[in-house]
Amino acid sequence: MKPIHIALMLISAATLAFQVVLTRFFALAQGHHLAFMAVSLALLGAGASGSYLSLRPPTAANLPGVITRGATCFTLSLLAAYLAVNYLPFDAYRLALERSQLLWLTLYYLALTIPFFFSGLVIGATLAVEPGQAGALYAANLLGSGLGPPLALVSLAWLGGPGTLFLCALLGWLAVVGCQVSGVTFHVSRLTFNVSRPTLYALRFLLYSAVALGLVYLALHPPALFEVQLTPYKSLTQALLYPGSEIIFRRWNAFSRVDVIRSEGIRSAPGLSFAYSGELPPQLGLLVDGDNLSPITRPGSPEFTQHLPLALAFALRPAANTLILEPGGGLAVLTALQSGADAVTVVQSNHTVVEAMRHDFADFNGKLYSDPRVTLIIDEPRSFLRRTNQLFDLIILPLTDSFRPVTAGAYTLNEDYRYTVEAFADALAHLSPDGLLIVERWLQLPPSESLRLWGTAIAALELEGDRRPVRQAQGGPETGNRQEAQQLFALRSLQTSLIGIARAPLAVEDMVKVRQFANERQFDLIWLPDLQPDETNRFSLVPGDPYYRTFSELLTTPDPAAFFAAYPYAVAPPTDDHPFFFHFFKWQQIPEILQSLGWSWQPFGGSGYLVLVVLLALVILLSAGLILLPLLWMKDEGGRRKDEIFPSSSFILHPSSFFFYFTLLGLGFLFVEIPLLQHFILYLGQPAYAFAVVTSALLIAAGIGSRYLSPRLSLRLALPLIALLALLYPALLPSLFDATLRLPWIGRMLITVLALLPLGTLLGIPFPRGLRWVAQESPELIPWVWAVNGCASVISAVLAAMMALTWGFSVVLWSAALAYGLAAIVIRHYTD
Numbered sequence: 001m002k003p004i005h006i007a008l009m010l011i012s013a014a015t016l017a018f019q020v021v022l023t024r025f026f027a028l029a030q031g032h033h034l035a036f037m038a039v040s041l042a043l044l045g046a047g048a049s050g051s052y053l054s055l056r057p058p059t060a061a062n063l064p065g066v067i068t069r070g071a072t073c074f075t076l077s078l079l080a081a082y083l084a085v086n087y088l089p090f091d092a093y094r095l096a097l098e099r100s101q102l103l104w105l106t107l108y109y110l111a112l113t114i115p116f117f118f119s120g121l122v123i124g125a126t127l128a129v130e131p132g133q134a135g136a137l138y139a140a141n142l143l144g145s146g147l148g149p150p151l152a153l154v155s156l157a158w159l160g161g162p163g164t165l166f167l168c169a170l171l172g173w174l175a176v177v178g179c180q181v182s183g184v185t186f187h188v189s190r191l192t193f194n195v196s197r198p199t200l201y202a203l204r205f206l207l208y209s210a211v212a213l214g215l216v217y218l219a220l221h222p223p224a225l226f227e228v229q230l231t232p233y234k235s236l237t238q239a240l241l242y243p244g245s246e247i248i249f250r251r252w253n254a255f256s257r258v259d260v261i262r263s264e265g266i267r268s269a270p271g272l273s274f275a276y277s278g279e280l281p282p283q284l285g286l287l288v289d290g291d292n293l294s295p296i297t298r299p300g301s302p303e304f305t306q307h308l309p310l311a312l313a314f315a316l317r318p319a320a321n322t323l324i325l326e327p328g329g330g331l332a333v334l335t336a337l338q339s340g341a342d343a344v345t346v347v348q349s350n351h352t353v354v355e356a357m358r359h360d361f362a363d364f365n366g367k368l369y370s371d372p373r374v375t376l377i378i379d380e381p382r383s384f385l386r387r388t389n390q391l392f393d394l395i396i397l398p399l400t401d402s403f404r405p406v407t408a409g410a411y412t413l414n415e416d417y418r419y420t421v422e423a424f425a426d427a428l429a430h431l432s433p434d435g436l437l438i439v440e441r442w443l444q445l446p447p448s449e450s451l452r453l454w455g456t457a458i459a460a461l462e463l464e465g466d467r468r469p470v471r472q473a474q475g476g477p478e479t480g481n482r483q484e485a486q487q488l489f490a491l492r493s494l495q496t497s498l499i500g501i502a503r504a505p506l507a508v509e510d511m512v513k514v515r516q517f518a519n520e521r522q523f524d525l526i527w528l529p530d531l532q533p534d535e536t537n538r539f540s541l542v543p544g545d546p547y548y549r550t551f552s553e554l555l556t557t558p559d560p561a562a563f564f565a566a567y568p569y570a571v572a573p574p575t576d577d578h579p580f581f582f583h584f585f586k587w588q589q590i591p592e593i594l595q596s597l598g599w600s601w602q603p604f605g606g607s608g609y610l611v612l613v614v615l616l617a618l619v620i621l622l623s624a625g626l627i628l629l630p631l632l633w634m635k636d637e638g639g640r641r642k643d644e645i646f647p648s649s650s651f652i653l654h655p656s657s658f659f660f661y662f663t664l665l666g667l668g669f670l671f672v673e674i675p676l677l678q679h680f681i682l683y684l685g686q687p688a689y690a691f692a693v694v695t696s697a698l699l700i701a702a703g704i705g706s707r708y709l710s711p712r713l714s715l716r717l718a719l720p721l722i723a724l725l726a727l728l729y730p731a732l733l734p735s736l737f738d739a740t741l742r743l744p745w746i747g748r749m750l751i752t753v754l755a756l757l758p759l760g761t762l763l764g765i766p767f768p769r770g771l772r773w774v775a776q777e778s779p780e781l782i783p784w785v786w787a788v789n790g791c792a793s794v795i796s797a798v799l800a801a802m803m804a805l806t807w808g809f810s811v812v813l814w815s816a817a818l819a820y821g822l823a824a825i826v827i828r829h830y831t832d
Contacts, residue, residue, distance in 0.1 A: 004067075007178030008123060008137060009144030011071055014171035015119040016148025016695075017155070018078055019043075021164050022112070024156060028257055028289045029086070029228050040615065043794045045116025047626045049124050050787025052117075054630030057783060058125040066125045068179045074118035075172035082165055084111035086229050122175070124786040131775035131782055134768040139707035142764060146699030150692040153254035160252035162222035170215040177208050228257075235402055236290040239263050248284075249360055251352050255688030258352040260296070260361065261285040268295035268331075269308065270399050271440070271496035273521035274539070276307035284364060286329040288350060292401040294328030296357070299366035302338040305331075309491065309498040312517045313394050313438045314339030316500075316510055320393035323347065323430070325381040325418065328400035330357055330368050336396075337371060345375045345392070347384045349686060354378055382417050383685040385426045387742050392435060395427045399440035399496060417682060419453065419581040420574045424460030424501065431503040439499050443492055445542070447550050448569050448584050450490075450497040454527075454551050455560070456573040457501045458484050485555050490526035491518050492547060494540040497526065505529075527551050576682065577808040612805070616798045623791035627659070630784050657826055658774055662785045664823040665766050666792025667799070671816030672726055672763065673698055674800045675809040679730070680752055683737045685745065697753045701760025709761055710768045718765040719824035725759045726817035730810055766823065773827070 058066050088111075090104035123141050127134055155164040230237045239245055242265030249260035266283045281300040285293045305311060310332055314320060319342040327333050327346060336344045346369065348354050354376065358369045369376050377384060381397075397418060417423055419439075427437045439457075441449040461484045486505035491498055491514070502510075511528050515535075518525050522539040525531055526547045537545040550567075557563045564572040569584040677694045684690040709718075733755070740751050767789070774781050803812045 003178050004126070005136065005140040007067070007071070007175045008126060008140040009147070010171050010175035010178055011074060011119050011122050012141045012144030013148040013151060014074070014078075014168045014175065015116065016145045017152035017164070017171065018115060018168045020149055020152035020156075021082075021161060021168060024161055024255075024257075025082070025085075025228060028161070028230065030231050031234075031291075040619065040794055040797045043116060043797065044619065044622055044626070044791065045113040045118075046120035046124075047623060047787045047790035047794065048113065048117050049120030050783050050785070050790055051626040051630050052121065053124050053128055053783030054781075054787060055633055057780065058129050060129055063125060063129045064179070067122050068176060070118045070121040070125070071172060071176045071179055074115055074122070075169050075176065077118060078115040078169050078172060079165070081111040081115050082226070084108075086226070091231070119172075120786075120790060124783055127771060127786060128782040131771050131779065134771040134775075135706050135710040138710075138768045138771075139703040139764065142699045142703030142706060146696040146703065149695045153688055153692050156252055157254045159219055160222070161228060161257070162226035163219045165226065166215050166219035166222060170212060170219065173208075173211055173215060177212070230290050234290040235285075235293045236261065236287050239265065239285055239287075239293060249356055251356070253350070253352045255686065256288050256350060256352065257290070258350065258356060259287045259290065260356060261287065261293075266293070266295060268293060269304070270442075271309040271493040271498070273307040273309075273493065273523065275521050276304065278303055280304065282364075284329075284361065286353065286356065288353070292328075294400045295331055296329040296361055296365050297331050297334055298364055299334060299338070299368075305335040305338045307521055308335055309493055309496060309523060310335050310396065310398060310438065310440065311339055312491070312498065312514065313396060313436060313500070314341060315513055315517050317393045317434075317436060321345075321391075321432075322394040322396065323390075323392040324396045324398065326400060327398055328353070330365055332396055332398035332400075333368055333374065334365075337368070337373065341373065341394075343373050343375070344371075345377065345390070347377045347379055347381050349378070349380045351378045380417075380682075380685040382423055382426065382682050385423075385430055386682070388430065391430055391432045393432050394435065395431060395437045397427075397437075397439045399442065414582055415579040415678070416574075416581045417576065417579050419456060420576050420579050421456055421459040421463055422576045424456055425463045428460060428464045428501065428503060433504060434507075435503045437501040439501075441497055441499075443495055443497050443547070445546065446568060447547055448571055449581075450492070450499070450526075450547065451550050451554070451567075452571040452573065452581065452584075453497070453499055454488075454490065455554055455564070455571060457488060457499055458555065458560075459573040461487055461501065486529045488555075489514055489528050490547075490551060491523045492526055492540065493523055497547070527555075575808070577810050578804070579678075580805055583805055612798060612802050616795070616802065619791075619794050619798055623795060626787055626791055627784075630787070658770075658778070658781055658785050659788055661770055661773075661823055661826045662767075662788040663792040664819045664826065665770065666789040667796040668722075668816045668819035668823065669763060670793060670796040670800055671812050671819060672722075672759070674797075674804070675813040675816075676729065676756070678804075678809045679733055683733075683741070684748055684752060693749055693752050694756065697756040698760045698763065701757050702764030705761030705764030706768050707764075710765045713762075713765055715766060715769050715827050716824065718762050718769075719820050719827070722759065722762045722766075723817040723820040723824070725762070726813050726820065729759065730813055766820075770827075 085108055088104050088107055090108055091098075091101060123137075126137055130137060152164055152168075155167050159167060232238075236247075236259055239261050240247070240263075242263045245261060245263035245265065247259055248262050249258070251258050262284055266285045267280050268283060268285070269280060278301065281304060282298045283295040286296050287293050308331075313322075314336065319340055321343045322336050322341045323345045324332050324336060325347050326349065333344060333346055354369070357365060358376070362368075362370065368374070424437065431437060437457075439453055441453050443450055483505065487502040489500045489502075489506065489511070500514075506529060511530060514528060515525070517523070524539050524547075525536055531548075533545075533548070536548040554560065554563055561572075564570075568586065568588065570586050571584065574581050673695065676698070677691060680694050681687050681690045684693060736751070736755060740748060743751065770785070771782060774785055800812050803815065
């Protein structure tokens with residue numbers, strides 16, 4: 001491998017690692033909504049670099065300077081961009097109130113675009129000058145890109161966010177050094193120095209070494225200046241406003257930052273009964289990514305936990321063998337133990353949370369996880385359920401996140417596989433014959449989270465199978481003799497709802513216990529199989545009793561699809577193919593959103609989906625400018641007539657063919673990558689690890705295909721094969737997962753890599769072969785098609801999110817097959 005290939009690998013790895021750092025930074029500092037926008041727009045830098053190279057095409061003579069200056073500027077701008085977005089006074093919640101926020105938002109995007117512009121400049125210039133080596137150069141780019149994400153995840157766990165930023169800068173600087181080794185120099189010999197050449201080389205070596213060692217030191221000891229600044233609306237920022245509050249624990253891992261705060265202002269007991277008159281026990285606040293404060297509670301009198309809604313589960317199933325999924329600070333575990341649970345299995349996906357609970361704060365929480373009745377498992381809940389054979393009397397999904405209004409938009413893009421129909425069906429399959437699945441969520445008006453949860457429970461019971469006719473309970477509401485109605489119950493406090501799903505129809509004594517529990521603790525019943533309308537809405541009065549009305553209507557309707565279509569918010573049950581539990585947007589909400597713009601608690605007036613619409617329009621507009629500007633310049637000022645550059649006698653030589661081909665490639669690649677990542681999340685477990693494995697496997701395999709297959713395999717064969725595999729993978733992967741799910745994680749990772757290898761290697765062929773086509777016909781357009789491909793990639797990221805939110809991930813993968821199929825039609829006249 002030549003030094004220039006190593007330099008390309010290093011800067012590509014740094015670029016992808018920096019994208020991972022930015023994603024983590026914005027998830028922590030602002031929220032996932034802005035992380036998506038910022039990283040998507042930052043990718044425009046690659047397209048901008050192609051446009052720049054089209055206007056100022058590199059040559060073999062000036063390529064060394066372009067590469068070296070680009071790599072150096074990437075290293076410097078990477079650090080500068082981070083500082084800019086960390087300290088610019090941008091407040092997304094005030095966008096509708098202050099015009100100045102638009103300026104800060106523009107500067108945000110500009111700052112983030114600059115590093116990607118310079119990395120794209122290095123890669124694009126090399127491909128433009130050396131199209132004959134496109135396969136090898138593109139392979140180096142893909143291999144480096146494939147190494148970037150896992151390197152970033154390892155570094156985040158070891159060095160934290162700011163430390164990983166300096167590691168990215170170090171990789172960029174090593175790319176500069178690689179350029180020097182490959183003969184690319186700063187041309188310092190042109191300057192006048194009164195030193196000998198050996199001395200000059202020694203000084204250069206000292207400079208490179210000093211900068212590299214400095215970056216290593218800063219990675220290990222990042223300055224306080226680079227500490228992430230949180231938005232004032234994060235739970236951690238709000239908690240620190242209370243006098244005497246302090247952070248007593250902070251630790252990074254590959255996918256989150258965990259903080260624990262001590263504050264007298266922490267009083268967290270979601271759904272606590274009005275009948276409780278005692279003091280709340282001392283609590284600490286546990287936060288992941290600065291949000292969703294979950295209490296770590298010092299054990300005290302059981303009277304406190306017995307007045308939480310979750311205590312109903314243990315009133316119904318005393319001495320239960322219990323499974324608790326993602327308990328956060330452990331309040332649900334404390335409730336289970338103080339309620340007399342016989343055994344408690346705790347599944348927590350965040351190992352840093354487990355370490356904090358089991359070691360750092362074990363004395364405070366009463367050694368909760370050292371209780372002999374507790375079995376602790378570090379795993380994703382879905383992954384655990386799909387691999388275990390255990391049956392449980394109770395499976396509990398407790399409430400551990402913060403309240404979100406119905407009109408919140410910041411979390412609409414978050415997929416959550418705990419609340420899908422398939423997730424509930426998996427849980428039901430692991431219940432004992434009289435077992436219960438208990439789920440808690442917040443209440444909103446009109447009903448949204450709770451109603452969506454109710455619909456998901458009904459759909460899961462239908463999916464679970466083995467339906468037997470059950471006699472309608474005497475005196476109960478009319479439910480069309482649906483068995484699901486006999487297996488469900490629900491109650492609410494002032495702010496929270498609890499829904500119970502039984503494996504078998506509820507016994508009469510169970511319904512008696514539910515009524516007794518609700519009446520004693522002043523909780524309102526929403527549903528029981530024999531519930532009468534006058535038994536609801538008694539304590540926390542809500543005009544019109546919308547919870548009982550909508551819950552019973554959904555159970556009685558013969559056409560649930562019509563019910564969901566008529567409801568003002570999107571509350572249809574989420575599925576594994578469409579796992580967006582917090583996405584409630586419908587177009588009919590727009591008047592309400594516009595009316596509350598600038599005044600709602602969450603940013604963007606109430607829908608993250610509208611953010612995607614605006615973002616799509618913006619990236620299309622910017623992409624059009626970046627793509628059309630070079631063509632207009634070449635037409636007006638290039639010194640040649642348009643028909644001299646693009647002969648009109650053959651359509652295949654017209655730039656529209658190049659445009660469509662490279663646009664379809666840019667769209668298709670992410671249309672493949674994003675859905676496949678979602679498929680493998682449930683197989684591999686932790687989403688961050690799935691991202692690293694899937695992304696790296698696809699990119700490295702594509703690099704192998706670019707290097708070794710692109711010179712040999714025809715585009716006429718490669719493109720249809722990609723389209724075919726994109727259609728086959730969703731059908732074949734479930735069987736593969738079922739057959740290998742019980743393998744250890746390393747085994748599943750190897751299966752993932754092998755499964756992605758055929759598709760990945762084929763994905764590495766179309767781009768370098770397309771560059772060869774352009775080089776043969778119109779080599780002046782190589783930088784331009786680099787811009788087209790980069791801009792299309794940004795558009796595809798936004799389009800894929802919108803399509804997944806609207807129709808599900810399968811549609812995105814089908815669209816990938818369509819894109820590659822259309823690309824095959826575009827090149828049908830090209831003889832390779």
